[in-house]
Amino acid sequence: MTQTEDLINVSAIEILITMVPLMMVAWVSSIMGLGIASPILVGTIRAFVQLSILGFILDPIFVWGVDLWWLVLGYCGLMILLASYESSVRSKYYLDGQFWMVLLPMAATIVCVGAFAFCIVLKPDPVWDPQYVIPIVGMLLGNCINGVSLALNSILNSLVESSREIELLLSFGANSYEATSRLFRDAVRTGAMPQLNGMAIIGIISIPGMMTGQILGGTSVMQAARYQILITYFIALCSFGTTIMETYLTLQVCFDSRTILRTDLLRKRDAKPTFLALLRSLCKKIGSYCQRKKQLSSRCGLPSDESTRLLPSGSLCVSTWGRSGSAPILSVEKLSYGFETQSDDEAPGVTAKIDSDTANFRTLFENVSFQLYPGSTTLVSGPSGVGKSSLLRIVAGLTKADADKVVLSGVSQINYTNMPLYRKKCRYVPQTKVDIPGTPYDFMAKITSFKSWKSDICGTSPTHSEIINASRELLRSWGMNSSLLDSEWKSLSGGESQRILVAISLASLPHGGVILLDESTSALDLESKLKVERSVQDYCTKESIAAVWISHDTGQQDRMKHK
Numbered sequence: 001m002t003q004t005e006d007l008i009n010v011s012a013i014e015i016l017i018t019m020v021p022l023m024m025v026a027w028v029s030s031i032m033g034l035g036i037a038s039p040i041l042v043g044t045i046r047a048f049v050q051l052s053i054l055g056f057i058l059d060p061i062f063v064w065g066v067d068l069w070w071l072v073l074g075y076c077g078l079m080i081l082l083a084s085y086e087s088s089v090r091s092k093y094y095l096d097g098q099f100w101m102v103l104l105p106m107a108a109t110i111v112c113v114g115a116f117a118f119c120i121v122l123k124p125d126p127v128w129d130p131q132y133v134i135p136i137v138g139m140l141l142g143n144c145i146n147g148v149s150l151a152l153n154s155i156l157n158s159l160v161e162s163s164r165e166i167e168l169l170l171s172f173g174a175n176s177y178e179a180t181s182r183l184f185r186d187a188v189r190t191g192a193m194p195q196l197n198g199m200a201i202i203g204i205i206s207i208p209g210m211m212t213g214q215i216l217g218g219t220s221v222m223q224a225a226r227y228q229i230l231i232t233y234f235i236a237l238c239s240f241g242t243t244i245m246e247t248y249l250t251l252q253v254c255f256d257s258r259t260i261l262r263t264d265l266l267r268k269r270d271a272k273p274t275f276l277a278l279l280r281s282l283c284k285k286i287g288s289y290c291q292r293k294k295q296l297s298s299r300c301g302l303p304s305d306e307s308t309r310l311l312p313s314g315s316l317c318v319s320t321w322g323r324s325g326s327a328p329i330l331s332v333e334k335l336s337y338g339f340e341t342q343s344d345d346e347a348p349g350v351t352a353k354i355d356s357d358t359a360n361f362r363t364l365f366e367n368v369s370f371q372l373y374p375g376s377t378t379l380v381s382g383p384s385g386v387g388k389s390s391l392l393r394i395v396a397g398l399t400k401a402d403a404d405k406v407v408l409s410g411v412s413q414i415n416y417t418n419m420p421l422y423r424k425k426c427r428y429v430p431q432t433k434v435d436i437p438g439t440p441y442d443f444m445a446k447i448t449s450f451k452s453w454k455s456d457i458c459g460t461s462p463t464h465s466e467i468i469n470a471s472r473e474l475l476r477s478w479g480m481n482s483s484l485l486d487s488e489w490k491s492l493s494g495g496e497s498q499r500i501l502v503a504i505s506l507a508s509l510p511h512g513g514v515i516l517l518d519e520s521t522s523a524l525d526l527e528s529k530l531k532v533e534r535s536v537q538d539y540c541t542k543e544s545i546a547a548v549w550i551s552h553d554t555g556q557q558d559r560m561k562h563k
């Protein structure tokens, strides 16, 4: 008897009979209101239809493909396209061009692993033998989809949810990789988890489908096991390779050339778009490319058309005291800032965000100019929403704006090729409590490990021990116990966390730097506020640091004016 005759043939009737218990499960879950009845039904029908079509399509490809290499290659290309699409549409947030960011690493990994597998290890004859190439590429892609979509979802969520942490690290001189290394690691681990779990239990708890198929087909168990080991390694290579490359690529796209985090590029997905919707949106985008580019470029400045401007709701006021005869550390010349607002809500799925007909523009402030001198204090005040934080974030190089209007130590921000070095000298301390992992001591160790700190050839930045000592000293002068530096950030109160961050920010600034304090004493009682104000002022005078305060507190504003 031949091997094929040994196989138990499955008829369409037997498949239909097997569907019945699944339908019953769907019916029971519908009665119980579990919400999985339709997914079970759709999944059952999809599996039947898709695998039947696959049978019809693969049959001729297996026959003709032995002579026609391009047919096999074309089919594999189509599988890669579909796998990239499936992996790129499962995340909660999405970026424009996300499909391509998945397609590129996935295609590159499949080509490399495929060449290694078929040309060096398995060596079928011919090398494109569809009977080997198509099922193996299918298995590689099937496993990649899981890892890639999990990693993509994790990194995009983290970029949105941990944007404050990322920007805090950027403020302390991190480059884009250093600021996101924890999130990158977490995303890659999340993506690698299904594959690692699979490798841990393979052969002990689970017998993989391919091995089962080979055994049913009559191959010896030992031979089937060896094939399965090879395939498991190929799958792991593909899955890890694609996950790492795709996560890295996503991170690169979310930072611009000046390492500004562009969370504005991330959009929340309302519904999973269809493949056709993706194509339609792509065509639409290509069509409106020129117009859209023009609009995007006006995000950082002001639009040329006066009629589209909305006037600011209040006025932003910048007042400086303690101006010395020396040259300014930082000057801002006629800085304006506005951004596009969208009057229409975005349609579900993938849609073009900017429509030239509905786009509007909101001006936050116009022609703001000021200079910061060594040891001076500057107060930024004005009603809520007038753009105070935006102004400080632009000065710190965290928000995209007209960078040529901000000049630090005689060099325009736009001419700083290394923004981490710029931010090390000009530090923004955020308004809200940032969820920083670990303790303040861990944080100090982390910031001094950044490349920009190690490459400080002039040695102008304080060392790790100097930062610790200066921070302890500042905390003591504020009546705080320096042992708090060894407590987890999340266990600290709002006021403690605010003051510790101010202390570390000041202590880590080089001589002649700039500190931008965004309502940094808002969580403090009056007595603590007075202590912080006084010692920040003294520290800045001693170290020739220019301090900028945003404050809504009229008492604090008066105290600064009369200093």
Ligand SMILES: Nc1ncnc2c1ncn2[C@@H]1O[C@H](COP(=O)(O)OP(=O)(O)OP(=O)(O)O)[C@@H](O)[C@H]1O
Binding pocket: 264, 339, 340, 364, 382, 383, 384, 385, 386, 387, 388, 389, 390, 391, 431
């Ligand atoms: N690029 C942008 N896109 C959309 N909205 C923006 C952008 N930049 C700033 N805004 C909005 O501009 C407004 C001003 O924000 P900002 O935080 O600078 O104000 P603020 O004066 O510091 O307010 P508060 O005193 O309440 O902290 C906010 O509504 C903010 O969401």
